[in-house]
Amino acid sequence: IAGITQAPTSQILAAGRRMTLRCTQDMRHNAMYWYRQDLGLGLRLIHYSNTAGTTGKGEVPDGYSVSRANTDDFPLTLASAVPSQTSVYFCASKPDTSTDTQYFGPGTRLTVL
Amino acid sequence: GQNIDQPTEMTATEGAIVQINCTYQTSGFNGLFWYQQHAGEAPTFLSYNVLDGLEEKGRFSSFLSRSKGYSYLLLKELQMKDSASYLCAVPVTGGGNKLTFGTGTQLKVEL
Numbered sequence: 001i002a003g004i005t006q007a008p009t010s011q012i013l014a015a016g017r018r019m020t021l022r023c024t025q026d027m028r029h030n031a032m033y034w035y036r037q038d039l040g041l042g043l044r045l046i047h048y049s050n051t052a053g054t055t056g057k058g059e060v061p062d063g064y065s066v067s068r069a070n071t072d073d074f075p076l077t078l079a080s081a082v083p084s085q086t087s088v089y090f091c092a093s094k095p096d097t098s099t100d101t102q103y104f105g106p107g108t109r110l111t112v113l
Numbered sequence: 114g115q116n117i118d119q120p121t122e123m124t125a126t127e128g129a130i131v132q133i134n135c136t137y138q139t140s141g142f143n144g145l146f147w148y149q150q151h152a153g154e155a156p157t158f159l160s161y162n163v164l165d166g167l168e169e170k171g172r173f174s175s176f177l178s179r180s181k182g183y184s185y186l187l188l189k190e191l192q193m194k195d196s197a198s199y200l201c202a203v204p205v206t207g208g209g210n211k212l213t214f215g216t217g218t219q220l221k222v223e224l
Contacts, residue, residue, distance in 0.1 A: 031210040042216035043156070043200065050210055058211070090155060094210060101146060102212060104155035 002026050006091050006105040013081050013112050021076045021108050023091030031094045032074040033102065034058075034066060036087040043090065049074055081112045115139045117215035119201050124221045125191055133186045133218045135201035145184050146212065147175055148200040156200055159186070188220075196222045 004025040013019050023032065034046040035058075045058030049068040063085060065077045074093075078085055088109050092102040116138040125131040137145065144163035148156040162168055162177035162184060174187040188195055198217040205211040 033211070040216065043214040045211060045213075048211055096210070101158040101161060104157070106155050 004091060004093055004103055004105040006089075006108050008108060009106070010109040011111070013078075013110065015082055015112055016080050019078045019081055019110070021078075021089055021091075021110070023074045023076070023105055024072050025074075025091075025093045025103075025105075026072065027093060027103070028071060029093035029103070030071065030096050032068065033092040033094075034064070034074070034076045035090045035092065036060065036085075037090060037107075038087050046076065046089075081110075083112045086110060086112045115203055115205060115213040117201055117203065117213060119199075119215040119218045121216070122219045122221070124223060125188075127191055127193060127222055127224055129191050130187065130189050131191060131220065133188070133199050133220065135184045135186075135215060137182050137184070137201070137203050137215075139182075139203055139206055141206040142179055143204040143206075145175075145177055146202040147184075147186050148202065148214075150198045150200060150217065152197070159199075191222050193222050193224075196220060 007022045030051045033048045035043045037043050044060050046064050047066040049055045052071045055066050088107050090107045091105040094100045094102045118136045146161050147159040149159050150156040160175040167176045172189045177184045198219050200217045201215040202212045
């Protein structure tokens with residue numbers, strides 16, 4: 001049982017480059033989320049998807065895009081990376097209802113130079 | 114919108130009891146979550162409270178007072194492995210399945 005996986009584990013990226021962070025879950029959860037975590041700021045929601053085929057903006061969506069072609073995968077794309085996007089990125093998923101907990105992937109540490 | 118406050122850091126001694134507080138402001142309430150996050154790792158679920166009172170799970174307990182907008186996480190018989198960040202989170206009002214997280218309380222357990 002894999003649960004929720006993310007790739008890559010870490011990445012160093014030149015500013016201006018395009019980058020896609022991958023997230024896959026095998027729990028058949030409908031809802032998926034992308035967060036970034038920065039020191040002193042906690043977890044902030046970038047984008048989310050309540051079900052395959054739908055996406056929504058979170059608290060800090062600028063500079064990021066997502067797609068949800070199927071239930072399992074929820075990639076996050078940085079079209080043109082900037083140094084302020086240096087962060088640890090966590091993907092999470094949960095079943096349908098608001099009272100269920102979210103399950104987090106192991107995270108991707110991204111450094112933009 | 115939501116606003117969540119937690120202390121930034123706490124230090125406690127191995128074997129002791131520590132209480133980590135969380136206050137929140139939300140226009141609608143649909144429960145409160147506590148997560149534990151060890152350094153360099155993902156957050157993991159600890160507890161969920163939707164009704165007032167104390168819920169106990171082994172060494173960890175979580176308390177909620179909806180009228181006061183207040184929760185705490187109580188850790189008993191502290192162990193070194195309890196050194197971690199503890200995150201308080203509430204569902205976003207009218208926001209479907211989204212959560213708003215506090216910035217977390219970094220707990221250091223010392224000998």
